[in-house]
Amino acid sequence: MRELGLVNGNLVDMSDSFIPMEDRGHQFGDGVYEVTKVYNGRCFALRPHLDRLYQSLRAIRIPATYTFEELVEFHELLIKESGITEGAIYLQITRGVAPRVHSFPEQVVPCLTMSIRPSGPINPEFKERGVKIILIPDERWLRCDIKSLNLLSNVLGKQQAKEAHCFEAVMVRGDHVTEGTSSNFFVVKDGVIWTHPATNLILKGITRSIILERLAKDLDLTILEKPFGVPFVKGAEEAFLSGTSTEIMPVTSIDGVAVNNGSVGPITRKLQLAYARLIDEECHR
Numbered sequence: 001m002r003e004l005g006l007v008n009g010n011l012v013d014m015s016d017s018f019i020p021m022e023d024r025g026h027q028f029g030d031g032v033y034e035v036t037k038v039y040n041g042r043c044f045a046l047r048p049h050l051d052r053l054y055q056s057l058r059a060i061r062i063p064a065t066y067t068f069e070e071l072v073e074f075h076e077l078l079i080k081e082s083g084i085t086e087g088a089i090y091l092q093i094t095r096g097v098a099p100r101v102h103s104f105p106e107q108v109v110p111c112l113t114m115s116i117r118p119s120g121p122i123n124p125e126f127k128e129r130g131v132k133i134i135l136i137p138d139e140r141w142l143r144c145d146i147k148s149l150n151l152l153s154n155v156l157g158k159q160q161a162k163e164a165h166c167f168e169a170v171m172v173r174g175d176h177v178t179e180g181t182s183s184n185f186f187v188v189k190d191g192v193i194w195t196h197p198a199t200n201l202i203l204k205g206i207t208r209s210i211i212l213e214r215l216a217k218d219l220d221l222t223i224l225e226k227p228f229g230v231p232f233v234k235g236a237e238e239a240f241l242s243g244t245s246t247e248i249m250p251v252t253s254i255d256g257v258a259v260n261n262g263s264v265g266p267i268t269r270k271l272q273l274a275y276a277r278l279i280d281e282e283c284h285r
């Protein structure tokens with residue numbers, strides 16, 4: 001088993017692959033990315049991840065130079081050649097390599113890089129007992145719906161969470177709670193699940209969509225996509241995060257205040273179980 005990279009379709013060892021200095025990903029963050037989880041040697045929810053990749057490319061006007069089938073093939077190749085069965089695949093496409101000017105270069109070919117790394121299961125204690133989060137101001141730009149490489153606010157926010165001994169920082173823009181630095185955020189109030197609508201102010205997470213379109217329906221749970229504020233969150237019965245790496249993560253403390261007396265609520269638990277079942281159905285059968 002070994003970590004492995006792929007640059008413009010060619011397999012490379014991660015330690016001896018070099019990206020040109022003038023790749024616009026380095027210099028401008030001019031690119032987009034996706035992260036997909038691998039369970040039992042199979043990619044989970046690869047199609048929606050690739051659909052979102054094409055949407056992100058369109059949004060920042062990078063031409064799509066790889067077909068859906070090619071990208072699927074690259075994911076499968078990385079899994080096969082690395083021997084990694086439990087891991088994550090990172091994919092990024094930048095506008096390409098060109099002398100540094102802000103406007104789009106005339107002739108430039110997008111640059112695709114991918115890597116696979118093993119990832120152990122999430123700390124079972126976190127999934128079982130829940131995690132702590134902090135609330136921080138959302139200082140990002142106004143196109144958070146694009147999965148772009150520009151993650152400086154997210155990086156600073158996650159570090160702030162780490163220094164506060166918390167799992168995640170959830171952001172607040174004006175009166176509304178938006179999302180985590182690398183996850184979507186949900187609260188339960190009067191038995192109804194609330195999450196920020198999929199506007200330009202959040203990333204429309206694949207895990208979020210699975211919860212909305214599949215799990216909640218199967219479990220007969222009511223979900224509202226409607227903005228809510230900090231007092232609402234502090235009065236919530238349950239709270240949880242969702243994301244490719246985060247899966248469904250119960251939140252039991254917000255800014256040092258316990259949610260549901262510090263224990264994981266029943267709706268979060270049901271969703272966690274249903275999500276695990278779905279992974280099982282898609283990747284283990």
Ligand code: PDD
Nearest residue numbers: 035181182183184203205206207243244
């Ligand atoms: N993060 N919101 C933000 C800001 C994110 O960065 C992510 C994912 C999500 C959840 O999206 P999804 O369910 O599609 O993973 C929400 C990835 C995993 C990352 O940056 O590593």
